[in-house]
Amino acid sequence: MNKYYRFLNFSVAILLSSCATYSPKYAEKSSEPSRFDNSSLSRKRIHKTFYLIGDAGGDKDGGSTYALDAFKKVIDTAQTENDYAIFLGDNIYDAGLPSKNNPERAEAERRLDIQVAAVENFKGKTIFIPGNHDWYADGVEGVKRQEKYIEDALDDKEAFQPENGCPIEMKSISDSVELMIIDTQWYLEDWDKHPTINDNCDIRNRTDLFLEIENEFKKNNEKTILVAMHHPMYTNGIHGGKYGIRKQLYPSQSNLPLPVLASLVTQVRSQGGVSIQDRYNKQYNELMQRISVLARDTDKVIFASGHEHSIQYIEHDGIKQIVSGAGAKNSAAALGDDGLFSYGGQGFAILDIYEDESSSVRFYAANQGEPTLLYTKEVFAPRKEVNLDSLPEIYPETVMATVYAQNNTDVSDVHESLWGDHYRAVYGTPVTAKVATLDTLMGEFTVDRKGGGHQTRSLRLKDKDGRAYNLRAVRKSAVQFLQSVAFKEVFVQEEFRDTFTEDLILDFYTSAHPYASLAVAELSDAVGIYHTNPSLIYVPKHEALGKYNADYGNELYIIEERPDEDFLDVPSFGNPDSIDSTDDLYENLRKDEKYQVDENSYLRARIFDMLIGDWDRHADQWRWARFDSDGKKIYKPIPRDRDQVFSKFDGAILGLLKTLIPASRQFQNYDGDLENVKWINEAGIKMDRALTKNSVKRDWIAQAQYIQDNLSDEDIARAFTKLPLEVQDVGVDEIKKSLKERRGNIVDIAGEYYDYLASLVVLTGTDKDDHFEITRNDKETRVQISRIKDGEVQTPFVDRVINSDETGEIWIYGLDDDDSFKVSGEGKSPIRMKIVGGQNNDIYEIKDGRRLKVYEHKTLPNTIKEKGGASFKMSNIYSFNTYDPLKKKSYANNILPAIGFNPDDGFLIGINDVFTTNGFKDDPFSSKHTVNGTYSFATESLNLKYEGSFANAFGQWNLIVGGKFTNEAFSRNFFGFGNETVNNDDDLGLDFNRVRNGEIGAHIGVESDNTFGSRLRFVFNYERIEIEPTGGRVIDDASLFSPDRSNFFGGQSFIGVEGAYTYVSADNQANPTRGMDFATIIGAKRNISDGSRMYAYVNPKLGFYNALSKNRKLVLKTLVQAQVRIGDDYEFYQAASLGANSGLRGYRFNRFTGESALAGSADLRYSFNRFSTGLIPIQIGVFGGGDVGRVWLDAEDSEKWHNDFGGGFWLNMIDTVSGQIGAFSGEDGVRIDFRFGVRL
Known part of the structure; x- marks a missing residue:
């Protein structure tokens, strides 16, 4: 026990050593301003300067603040005509701008006025953004009030951003600088408390915010992007879990020291993320993880935030974070993980962006209102010039090229039978393509920027008239697909390069014909559908490609117009009055009834999709030609991006996946019929329901009949002459044959799809x-x-x-x-x-x-x-x-296998099947059904559990129902009551203490999940437990039980009620370095086989993850758990017990049994860097630690505490597959267990 206390004291000492302070901290002494040579920066020509100050609305003495005074002195003496002053939120403490009749209104206005006064001489542009405190005055209405006040005070209608309480606003500062402003509190708010929160916003759900950020990052990838948002991505202040030493002694603002309680409170706050305003709260963490992954795929992004009452500079995994929230208050800060500078006093930051596209940041302290430079750091280095001297000056008119090297398309017969034939031969066939350099292509082109897409590698080009084109590489990117679709919260692109997984996805891409889109324009013309006009070219690396030579060139590309306002004169777009995006279409349809969709044109386009097998028809695959006449504005569709037509999804493995994973059923092999109209339209059905308001079955049939009547064999033959000559004999005849057969079936296909759609x-x-x-x-x-x-x-x-x-x-x-x-x-x-x-x-x-x-x-x-x-x-x-055009009825099924081993169960196999439905209630599901089954080979036992959750059955409460079943071989251990029972495994074998019992049970109740990480549930339950008589085992020893408690074999039935509260927070669910796990279960059971007997129970637990090293690789995991039984009328299998996963990992399950139990655990965990294995990135780690615990029994006088120690290692495959093996030694010997499984 003394060893355990020493270990705890050591742990506490480590935790205290990482406390935050108020004084300046530097990662390197050479970074202190007195020793920092910034002469190279001072000689540069500044392009734009951003003056950054936050949380400036909290003065206490009725005047200005030191930080605002210093801020004003700097900007009053600077040339600021083209610069920006940004107030980073929390502009009014404590609760925003109340209504005019509120007694706090005058003070709130005064706090805004002193900030406005600070920029009265500023010649540039001033922008205020909201923080969490600005939302505390009536939510979005309070934010709008503040917006109007600021706009009036500064006489600028754009001085408060984003407008109308919306989540995001973009400001194009120059050709090389973009400002993105995000209202992060919008994301963190409980929208159920603000019915009109998005009434005036284009973005009405959180998913669309991420899509908008992703699109803007891609659109502005060539620029330096400053992201101004109140909540920081990374912080080493209070909200990041860093506290000063005072907080370890004083849990509140009083001067009463309570060191133990204060440390616990600080631990809960720092590791638990219990406040929505803390960085590792579940909702806050979800927001930042998604944004960080998007930012890491962008060249130059800088985050500027307030929230913390300190100034900090952090560089973490390539993310540059400026924290400048010390405009009125101060709080302690540390360097923490990847922090380069911190200061816990009042101050502000200045970001300079130079003409050479480099940037630097300066941090100033406000010493009695005087600005004092504390730290200067280069953020981004100057742009690198690409050496183009080695590029040729003369190029041939045509070249022979392949999509993949021919040796990459030669596969074995086994590979082909498993993974399919696809169009692999086409990818390896050399084709003749025209060579095009940007300065000679259809006149003269320049690169505007990199393109988007989840699979495609593309460039956005502009011709001499400013019209936009897409230049899309025929060879797709596998790692880009994995990052954007499969791993949205973990950046994995580098680890997947040059792996078998990348090769497998590249091989999977061969299911799509690389040149088939060239035939679609002719086919579309034949049936009167608008289209783009793609052409195949070969683009070499050449001078006009400039810096893009590093990632582009020397390969085949498809070039086509980008349908927008610059192409209103193109006949294949219908010569419209305007061309709009799908988002614009939706907004206009909401705005006024004069905006209408030509539904017949849309039906024809969608039936044509099914004719050519185009399954990838999401909203961004469409543009909309608008025709204005007689006061109406009618939209007709322009389909684009036809790179998934005539797909050949064959192979045995894909057939198996279609059985196991329903979503993969959209990958259908193109033939004369259509295998499943539901799944091929999975991407398009949401738009179909939103845009076909008046159409009935006869309308669908009529458009299908039109296609059937107007697409001739000659049209089909002519269309496929647009493919490269060399591949016109490679599988094309089969495509044409299937196309003609499907044309014959298209009326039936359209009717079948309508029947599904109209449900x-x-x-x-x-x-x-x-x-x-x-x-x-x-x-x-x-x-x-x-x-x-x-x-x-x-x-x-x-x-x-x-x-x-x-x-x-x-x-x-x-x-x-x-x-x-x-x-x-x-x-x-x-x-x-x-x-x-x-x-x-x-x-x-x-x-x-x-x-x-x-x-x-x-x-x-x-x-x-x-x-x-x-x-x-x-x-x-x-x-x-709220109306969401993406809402639809759907279902998904995920089967998650697992295996394991421990001495009690032997080898285990398990399946967790999660079936989820979505419908009108879809946040996050309409219903969820979980079936869990495990089988133990050592005991031949089967354990089945089911739980169904039905969303919002009672307001915010879900209805839950469930059940369980075990066969008669199911076993639990029993060693007798008491803290000093004997284990005679060596003499009697493992079976002696195994008690076989069959169980059935059911429960019904309610449950409420909070998006911030907590869950509360109340259930009524029933269970029947029947102990199986087994001769020669512990259950036959009547001396272990009192006379009235030995009648197990007839079976016992119980009813009960139970309440449970859980809270889980972790920075990473698979491998936490910071987190908290808290749960309390309180309940009572009555034995209805003997109605006079009942008891109550309380089972609490509390665990933490604390990183001990700056790089967060060394982590201390601690856990305390207890069990208390109230009353004596419980059966032995309902008593408090310790062993294995309930405490004391070095002992068998249920090793010690009593009226109450307590156990504590502490592990040191070390994580090695994630590395690539050729298949999938893997991270491994080691751990070592120990447990201590005991049980109590009224009839026993024992002072003994049991302990064990041990360790093991774990592995994690990018948060989807994880495993662990451990060995712990206690008084009974060494216990080894392992588990390995798939997680969602």
Whole structure:
């Protein structure tokens, strides 16, 4: 026991040694300003300067702050005409800008005024961004109030960003600098508390924010991007878990020292992320992990943040983080992980970006209002000039080239049978292509920037007239695909290069014909569908390619127009009045009924997708030609990016994957029929439901018939002459044959898809006043949607008759403004319907509400004239009340295998099957069903468990139901009651203490998951346990049990109630370096086989992960867990017990049994660097530690504590597959166990 206390004291000493301080800290002494030579920086020509200060709204003495005074002195003496001053949030403490009638309003205004006064002489642009405290005054409404106040004070309508409480704003500072402003508190807010949070925003869900950040990073990859956001990506201040020594002694603001309690409070706060404002809170961590991965794929990104009342500079995994939140307050800071500088006093930062694209940052302290330079650091080095001297000056007119080297397409018969034939031969066949350099290509081109895409490597080109083209490499990128699709929260691109996995994906890409898109334009013309005009060229490395020679050139490319406003004169785009993106289309459809989709054109395009087997039809694969006439604005589709047509997904392994993983069923082998209309349209069905409001089955059939009648054999033959001559005989005849056969089946295919699509109908109004006239009968439902103008209902712009034989459910969204819903009809069993009123005061007049649910905001006004028996669901649940065109009915099934070994079970195999459904309730699921099964070879026991969770069955609470079953061979251990029982394994064998028992059980209850990491659940449960008589084992020893407790063999039934609270936080779930695991289970059980007997129980646990080294590779993991039984009427298998995974890893399961138990564990874990194995990146680590614990029994007088020690190693394959093997030695000997499994 003394050893254990010494170990704890040692651990505490280590933790205290990493405390934060208020004085300046430098990673290297040479970085101190007195020894730092910044003369090379001072000689450079500055392009732009950003003055950065945050958290400046917290002065206490009624005047300005030292930091603001120093800030003003610097900018008043600088040339600032083209510069920017950015206030990084928390502009008003403690709770933002209240309404004008609030007594705190005057003080809040004063705090803003002193910040405005600090920039009164500033000649550049001033921008305020919101922080978490600015949201505390009425949420988004308070943010909007502050926005208006700042704009008026500075006489600048763009002085507060982002506008309207929205999440992101982009500012193009110059040709080489971009400013991205993110309101991070928008992401962290509980949207259910703010029904109108995104009312005036283009982005209405968190996923779209990441897509927007990704797109903007790609669009501006050539620039230095400054990301201004209140919450830092990385921090070594309080919110990053770094506390001063005072916090280890004083848990509150009082001067009463409570060192033990204070250390525990600090530990919980620093490692647990219990506050949403702490860096390693679950929600905060999720936000930053996603942004960091996107940023690491971008060349020059700098993050500038406040939040911490300190100034810091951190470089972590290539991420550059400036923290400047010491505008009014100060708090301790440390260097921590990859910190280069920190200071816990008031101050600010200045970022300089130079003409040579390099950058540097300066940090100033505010000593009594005087600016004092503390630290200067180069952030990015100057751009590197590419040596082009070795490039040739003359190029041939044509070359012979392949997509893949021929030796990479020669595979064995076994490989071909397993992975498929694909179009591998085409990828290795040399083709003749025209050589094109940018300065000679169709006039003269320049590179605008790198392109996007999850698979493609592309460049955005501009011609001499400024029109944009896409230059797309025929050879795709495997690591780019893995990063953007499979590993969104872990940066893995470098580890996957030159691995078998990369080669396998590159081989998988051969399922798509590399040149098939060249034939699509001719096929599209034949049936009147707009299209781009791709051409195949060979681009060598050459001078005009400039710095892009490093990653591009000397390969085959497809070049085509990028449909936008510069190509309105192109006949294949229809010579429209405008060309818009899909996002613009959605916004305009919401805005006004004058915007409409030509649904027949869209139906034809989608049927054509199925004709040519194009399964990759997500929203960004479309542009929209707009035609303005007679006050209407009609959109027609322009499909683009046709690189997945005529795909050849063959091979035995893919066939197996389609059985195990439903999502892979969208990969269908192109032939004369269509294997599954559902899965090939998985990417497109969301748009289909959103854009085909008026179309019925006959419309789909008519467009399919048009394609069938107008696409001739001659058209097909002519289209495939556009492919390179050398591959026109390599598989093309088979494609043409299948295309003709599918043309013959296309009417049936279209009808079949409509039947699937029509099972759910989604209809929407506009963001203006709309009237919904709904007539419901048994056979059909008619929905008419009209605008209300000047109080009069106009002609319907949606008029849909929905057949009950086709449709099982209808969702209707009113969207914004004041809508009216009139529902009538005489149907006894009409189609199920959900109406979502949306914003503002909606009016309901429902004559017959059978099978009708209405979702409305609980806190917004609505007028219900008549319910008619409809079920009104009044809540502020954001996902219920908001229209999302991506929402659909779907399901997914994940089977996660596992294996393991321990002495009690022997070898174990396990399966965890998670089946998830999504529908109207989809945050994060509508229902989730988990089946877990394990089989033990040593005992031949089977253990099955099931739990189903049904989302929002009772408001924010999910309904949970579950059950369990074990066969009669299932075993648990029993060594008798007490803390000093004997283990005679060596003499009697392992079986002696195994008690065989069959169990069945069921539970029902409710559960609430908090997005911040906590879970609360309450359940009622039933279980029946029957002990199997086994001669010669411990269960036959009657002396171990009192006379009234020995009748096990007849079986016992129990009912009970249980409540559980859990909170889990970790910076990385697979390999935490910082985290907390807390749980408390409280319950009671009654033996209904003997109704007089019942007991209660409490099982708490608390664990932490603490990094002990600066590089966070050495981590201390600690865990304390306890079990308490209240009352004596429990069976031996319900008692408190210790052993194996319940404490004391060096002992068998249930080794010690008593009325209460306590165990503590401490491990030192060391993680080695992740490395590539040729298959998948792997990280391994080692651990060593020990446990100490005991049980208590009233009838026993024991002072003994049991302990063990040991260690092992673990491995982690990029957070998806993990395993561990350990060996721990206690009084009973050495116990070895291992486990290895797949995790989501």
